[in-house]
Amino acid sequence: MKSRFRILPWLGLAMVMLLGARTGHAVESGDATAAPAAAPAEMAATTAPTIAIDKTELKNGGTIKVSGQAEPGKAVYLEVWSEDHDVRASRFDSEKDKETGKRPYIFYMSGEMPAYYKIFVQKDLQPTIDEAKKAGNKWSYSALLKDLGADVAYSVPAKIKIDHFQSTLMASIVGSRGKQLPVMDEKETKKRSMQLVKARFRSIDKVFGAVIDVQPDGSYTADLNIRSGLAPGKYKIVAVVDKQVKSEPAVFENKISFPTVYMDNAGTSMNLIYPFVLTLVVAIFGVLMGAGGGFIMNPLLVTLFPALPHTIVAGTVTPTVLFSQGSGIYNYSKIKFINWKLGASIGCAMLLGGFIGPKLTEMITLDQFKFAFGWILIVLAGLMFWQTTPGYLEKNKKEQAILKEFKKRAEQASTGK
Structure with a gap:
């Protein structure tokens, strides 16, 4: 009886080994079957195009x-x-x-x-x-x-x-x-x-x-x-x-070759002759109105040269105005038409705006830029037109006197008297 119970563990071990052998054979057979199926998938990979x-x-x-x-x-x-x-x-x-x-x-x-x-x-x-x-x-x-x-x-x-x-x-x-x-x-x-x-x-x-x-x-x-x-x-x-x-x-x-030059920050090339002629005309009229012409150049460049990003236009116009402003300051001071106290106080406000403006410009879209700038120009144009009407000039005869004095001093400066 005891010998029978001694045989049972050996029979169990034999059955486990037999099942393990069959399972291993099935896995090997499965791998052998799967391998040929994988080969066509690799062969079916898309071939790279030529150019x-x-x-x-x-x-x-x-x-x-x-x-x-x-x-x-x-x-x-x-x-x-x-x-x-x-x-x-x-x-x-x-x-x-x-x-x-x-x-x-x-x-x-x-x-x-x-x-x-x-x-x-x-x-x-x-x-x-x-x-x-x-x-x-x-x-x-x-x-x-x-x-x-x-x-x-x-x-x-x-x-x-x-x-x-x-x-x-x-x-x-x-x-x-x-x-x-x-x-x-x-x-x-x-x-x-x-x-x-x-x-x-x-x-x-x-x-x-x-x-x-x-x-x-x-x-x-x-x-x-x-x-x-x-x-x-x-x-x-x-x-x-x-x-x-x-x-x-x-x-x-x-x-590209000169006069066409590449502007790195704008990512575009431009023939310099066209903006040169445009700026010359704008500077003449800008200084005539006591400005550097930047408020005129800005919308013109955005409209006539759409390849230029509005941020680059705004940034580029600012230092270029320095040239016309410098010559304008010299000539206006020569005929004594500059009030330095008023100019200094206004300059402090412009200094503050000079810090805020560039950062704000990079955050707005071109459409937002055009909308804001367009309304500013409309308001300025309306004010300037209103100040040239006969009714306004009649009520503000002081301005008439200023205009006459301006003409007189300009003539004296031109003749060297």
């Missing part, structure tokens, strides 16, 4: 013909960007959050945005672009990117470094950026980079174009129109058919 360009050099813009081969049935996208020059892009988020109903007052800023960035899509997607244009300034870069299927090609701006600051309503009014927030994760950085692309380039036509013609066999061609007035240096073109499936970059160089 070729007909020229490697442009002179202040031009047209480049791109051609290549992709897998049949695959959509082709071309991502083009400036390799040598980056510009600053900023956006102040003051819109109400749909979920919380609160205004975030967060300021986003990056100095690594490519001076030129554009994604080209197939010609049959032009209606999608046209539909987005109907939204006016309310169009969404991320939404249009998704509708075009071009999110697979969006790569370069998604990698830029973005700083963001928590501001407040009062801080935003005086132009303060606020407290810098911790670094964003990769997903959030990509999302905010899309908003900065729109804030920087503004127009749909500057960031999207439908020019690619794809044949049934997968071959494609595209005529890329690189507009004039862009940054000089190297540009890269990459053909994309899927995420992480892209061609090697094709490189070309854009060259």
Whole structure:
């Protein structure tokens, strides 16, 4: 009886070993079966497209013909960007959050945005672009990117470094950026980079174009129109058919020569002859009215040269006014038409405004800038027109005497008496 119980443990051990052997054999068989199934999946990976360009050099813009081969049935996208020059892009988020109903007052800023960035899509997607244009300034870069299927090609701006600051309503009014927030994760950085692309380039036509013609066999061609007035240096073109499936970059160089010069902070090139002539005319009339002409130059530059960001226009006009103001101060002091006490008191207020203004300018959009500046000009124009009416001049004969005295002293100064 005891011998029987001694045999039972040995029988149990034998059964466990037998089951383990069968299980191991089943796993090995499963691996052997799965291996052939995995092989076709690897073989089915999308082949990277090829790309070729007909020229490697442009002179202040031009047209480049791109051609290549992709897998049949695959959509082709071309991502083009400036390799040598980056510009600053900023956006102040003051819109109400749909979920919380609160205004975030967060300021986003990056100095690594490519001076030129554009994604080209197939010609049959032009209606999608046209539909987005109907939204006016309310169009969404991320939404249009998704509708075009071009999110697979969006790569370069998604990698830029973005700083963001928590501001407040009062801080935003005086132009303060606020407290810098911790670094964003990769997903959030990509999302905010899309908003900065729109804030920087503004127009749909500057960031999207439908020019690619794809044949049934997968071959494609595209005529890329690189507009004039862009940054000089190297540009890269990459053909994309899927995420992480892209061609090697094709490189070309854009060259410019004087009198066209590149402005680094504006991210654009400009022929200096046109603003020189414009400024000469404006300075004459500006000094005549006791100003440097900046309030005239500002709206003219924004209107006539839309490629210039309004922040750069506002900043550039300020020091240039110094030249006309300097010569104006000399000539007005020569004919004794300057009241230094009044000028010094007003200058203190202007000194304070000089600190607040630049910070506030970088936080507002171009539309907000035009709206505020437009109303200021309308009010000033209305006041000046009112002061030239016969009724006003009749009631203010003192001004008539001042005008006569001004003419008299001007004539004496010109004759050297």
